[in-house]
Amino acid sequence: MAVAQSFGYFNFAGESGFSLAFWGKQLASPLLAASVLYSLKIALVSAVLSVALAYPLALWLRNPFPGSLTLGALIKAPMMVPGLVAAFLFVNLIAFHGFVNEALLDLGLIAKPFRMQNDRYGAGVMLLQVWKNMPFALLLLGGSVRSIHTDLIDAARDLGAGAWARFYKITLPLTLKAMQAALVIIFIGAAGDYSFQVIAGPTSVSSLAQYMYTVQHEFGQWNEAAVVAIVLMAVALFGSLLLAATAHILFAGRRA
Structure with a gap:
């Protein structure tokens, strides 16, 4: 129905009735182009950072230690927080008179509050995306990392492989499917995000979801x-496929 419409x-x-006018108008719009580039940036950075942060945590929590279950549960807690709630909590932290500014004022580190909300680069949105999605990446990667036999890691260590070599040549290839799944799912979710963008995103550019809402709600189109x-x-589909393919090219077949 969306395609037909x-x-x-x-x-x-x-x-x-059949018309190409709607496609012609939007494809010529600089606002659409800006939204595509912005959403691609947010989705790509969020997916890569979430996975990059989840990997060392997955390796650290691979072998149980006192308190590891509690720590793992705390790390995964953001998965239980709805996105809109997380965005409002984040704004409370970084608002002009929010917790961070007030704390810096009380410590005498700044003379007056400074603006951190709605930064033009979308750093706040990316921070929220990573905070929300890193636990999900950890959930996927943690199970994959734990499935690697300890004997394999020990054998590589006995043969002289250092920590980086063991990770790059054994762990990465064996957890590639989980990494690809995490990258794709986080990328798609971040590319289509609305709640984080409308609360904490820049005012100079819109995400694709926000731009779509504006076109329909404000202009009735x-x-x-x-x-x-x-x-x-299309951005979500082809971007996620490209991301997964890139990960495969970079990390597949690296096994020692």
């Missing part, structure tokens, strides 16, 4: 919003 059918604001929806799905 993008070509003029199911038109809620006029006569229905259902057909053009459908175009943006198709573009968003």
Whole structure:
């Protein structure tokens, strides 16, 4: 239905009929291009950072130690927090009179509060995405890391392989499927995010989800919003496939 609507059918604001005008208008829009680039940046950085942070934690928690179960549960706690709630909590921390600014003022480190919310680079959104998605990556990678036989790691150590060699040539190839799954799922979720962007994102550029809502809600252009929806799905699909393929090329076949 979304595809058909993008070509003029199911038109809620006029006569229905085949038309390329909606695609032509949106593909020529600099706002759509900016939203695509912004969403790609947020999704790519969020996915890569989440996986990069989850790997050392998965290796650390591989062998149980006193308190490891409790620590693992605490690390996974953000998965239980809805995205919109997390965004509001984050704003409470970084607002002009939020916890961070007030603490810095009390410590005498700054003379007056400074603005951290809605930064133009989307750093706050990426921080929220990593905080929310890293535990999910840890959940996937942790199970994959624990499935590696200890004898294999010990044999590599006995043959003189250092910590980096064991990780790069044994752990990475054997956990590649889990890494690809984490990258793809986090990328798709971050590319289509709305709640983090609308609360903590920059005001100078919109994510694709936010831009789609604006086109429909503020301008009443259902057909053009459908175009943006198709573009968003295409970005999520091809971006995740490219990310997974890149991971495979870089890390597959590295086993010693």
